[in-house]
Amino acid sequence: MTEDGAAQPGLSRETIAQAALRVLEREGIDGLSMRKVGAEVGVQAASLYWHVRNKEQLLDLLTDALMADAVPPPRTGHWRDQLRAYCELHRQYLLGKRDAAKVAAGRLAPGPHILRLMEDQLGRLREAGFSAADAALTSHLLGVYVQGFVLQEQAPLSATEAMGAGRRAAATAVGDQFRALPEAEFPHLVALAGDLTEPTMDDRFAFGLERLLDGLAALLEPPTDPTEDRNSTHE
Amino acid sequence: MTEDGAAQPGLSRETIAQAALRVLEREGIDGLSMRKVGAEVGVQAASLYWHVRNKEQLLDLLTDALMADAVPPPRTGHWRDQLRAYCELHRQYLLGKRDAAKVAAGRLAPGPHILRLMEDQLGRLREAGFSAADAALTSHLLGVYVQGFVLQEQAPLSATEAMGAGRRAAATAVGDQFRALPEAEFPHLVALAGDLTEPTMDDRFAFGLERLLDGLAALLEPPTDPTEDRNSTHE
DNA sequence: ACCTGAACACCGTTCAAGT
DNA sequence: ACCTGAACACCGTTCAAGT
Numbered sequence: 001m002t003e004d005g006a007a008q009p010g011l012s013r014e015t016i017a018q019a020a021l022r023v024l025e026r027e028g029i030d031g032l033s034m035r036k037v038g039a040e041v042g043v044q045a046a047s048l049y050w051h052v053r054n055k056e057q058l059l060d061l062l063t064d065a066l067m068a069d070a071v072p073p074p075r076t077g078h079w080r081d082q083l084r085a086y087c088e089l090h091r092q093y094l095l096g097k098r099d100a101a102k103v104a105a106g107r108l109a110p111g112p113h114i115l116r117l118m119e120d121q122l123g124r125l126r127e128a129g130f131s132a133a134d135a136a137l138t139s140h141l142l143g144v145y146v147q148g149f150v151l152q153e154q155a156p157l158s159a160t161e162a163m164g165a166g167r168r169a170a171a172t173a174v175g176d177q178f179r180a181l182p183e184a185e186f187p188h189l190v191a192l193a194g195d196l197t198e199p200t201m202d203d204r205f206a207f208g209l210e211r212l213l214d215g216l217a218a219l220l221e222p223p224t225d226p227t228e229d230r231n232s233t234h235e
Numbered sequence: 236m237t238e239d240g241a242a243q244p245g246l247s248r249e250t251i252a253q254a255a256l257r258v259l260e261r262e263g264i265d266g267l268s269m270r271k272v273g274a275e276v277g278v279q280a281a282s283l284y285w286h287v288r289n290k291e292q293l294l295d296l297l298t299d300a301l302m303a304d305a306v307p308p309p310r311t312g313h314w315r316d317q318l319r320a321y322c323e324l325h326r327q328y329l330l331g332k333r334d335a336a337k338v339a340a341g342r343l344a345p346g347p348h349i350l351r352l353m354e355d356q357l358g359r360l361r362e363a364g365f366s367a368a369d370a371a372l373t374s375h376l377l378g379v380y381v382q383g384f385v386l387q388e389q390a391p392l393s394a395t396e397a398m399g400a401g402r403r404a405a406a407t408a409v410g411d412q413f414r415a416l417p418e419a420e421f422p423h424l425v426a427l428a429g430d431l432t433e434p435t436m437d438d439r440f441a442f443g444l445e446r447l448l449d450g451l452a453a454l455l456e457p458p459t460d461p462t463e464d465r466n467s468t469h470e
Numbered sequence: 471a472c473c474t475g476a477a478c479a480c481c482g483t484t485c486a487a488g489t
Numbered sequence: 490a491c492c493t494g495a496a497c498a499c500c501g502t503t504c505a506a507g508t
Contacts, residue, residue, distance in 0.1 A: 148383015
């Protein structure tokens with residue numbers, strides 16, 4: 001029951017993915033080399049190429065391993081709450097591992113762990129009443145949103161800064177930068193400098209998520225409904 | 236009027252960014268090295284470090300240069316149509332340059348060209364009636380969506396394949412892969428295999444965009460409105 | 471079947487030195 | 490002020506050869 005009947009040679013793809021995960025945690029994505037992963041698992045870099053076509057494939061495995069211990073939210077309550085919990089969990093898992101979003105960026109990588117989560121999420125969408133086509137599109141959409149969001153969240157603000165300053169400090173610096181723009185040419189950037197730079201990442205994530213959920217809800221109910229007390233991240 | 240009064244030394248950041256853009260187009264992101272950019276501009280790689288802190292900063296400049304000749308959609312019609320056109324244009328510009336999404340991935344990079352587009356977009360959002368806070372959050376949200384989407388769109392399907400097969404062929408291969416899963420454990424993945432793999436990227440992009448726009452519309456109108464004939468990507 | 475040694479063709483970055 | 494030469498410490502990948 002170990003993939004395909006062969007005796008495990010002490011060095012499986014699974015083992016390699018776990019080793020890569022440890023190297024990532026320790027050294028970040030820039031320190032994640034074939035040589036270091038090899039060393040982590042007690043082998044030369046060249047040996048890895050027996051188990052894996054190239055580094056890209058190793059990163060695919062690593063991406064799946066990132067979700068290895070993700071546990072879906074409880075299957076109770078409104079579909080909207082379940083979906084929200086799903087996205088928040090996904091975000092938290094990515095944020096929890098160093099540079100995870102950069103590793104996963106633009107990777108479909110349907111490994112066993114990700115398939116398990118997809119299956120579970122599709123089931124909830126179907127139960128909520130989404131058509132097969134809409135459930136599939138929605139699953140993809142939510143994945144794109146969370147991955148795209150966290151990618152920006154984990155990246156240093158404007159990449160130039162943030163090699164010195166703190167998190168919030170960089171944001172206010174960008175705000176001042178906006179405010180210092182020529183007002184004739186950039187009236188809105190000047191006026192909205194605070195609105196653009198002050199919201200926390202939590203705020204931003206919630207905002208996008210609620211808009212998305214609103215849009216999905218509209219898909220479900222033919223546009224007539226009196227119960228309209230959805231929570232709105234609005235001031 | 237050239238940045239800051241100094242005589243241009245024949246080698247400006249602008250020149251470097253343009254050269255980087257040409258190298259990117261020719262060799263892709265994996266071939267985009269400091270040495271090659273230097274060669275493109277007729278100089279040693281080391282010389283670039285006089286104008287640029289490091290490769291990250293060069294990529295920031297390149298990201299802004301990617302949007303250099305983007306022209307905003309006409310400022311007429313419903314805000315919803317304008318915003319949709321904006322996102323579609325953004326996507327097209329990213330798709331138009333080789334590996335553009337990978338370069339821009341997770342980069343805020345508020346250079347002059349991107350600032351110009353932000354300013355324009357914020358103006359439209361304010362005109363549409365969005366609050367300052369909502370306009371700012373919406374601008375960020377749309378950026379995340381488009382960038383996250385195209386990133387996945389430009390990445391090879393599952394990264395392992397797509398080094399040989401064609402676009403649509405890889406998709407159906409993944410579909411068959413889903414269908415071959417143990418049905419007891421993955422009933423929905425098996426059942427929705429077609430729905431998950433058949434939609435084109437255009438379909439997927441439109442689906443997410445319309446959901447987003449629906450959610451944003453709900454923000455604008457206090458939930459009572461009879462005119463409800465929005466276009467829906469639904470079958 | 472699996473791993474090593476050694477090599478190939480590169481990298482980003484630094485830094486003295488030139489002009 | 491701007492650029493070069495040369496070096497440092499690495500890379501991913503291949504491939505004969507070992508066991």
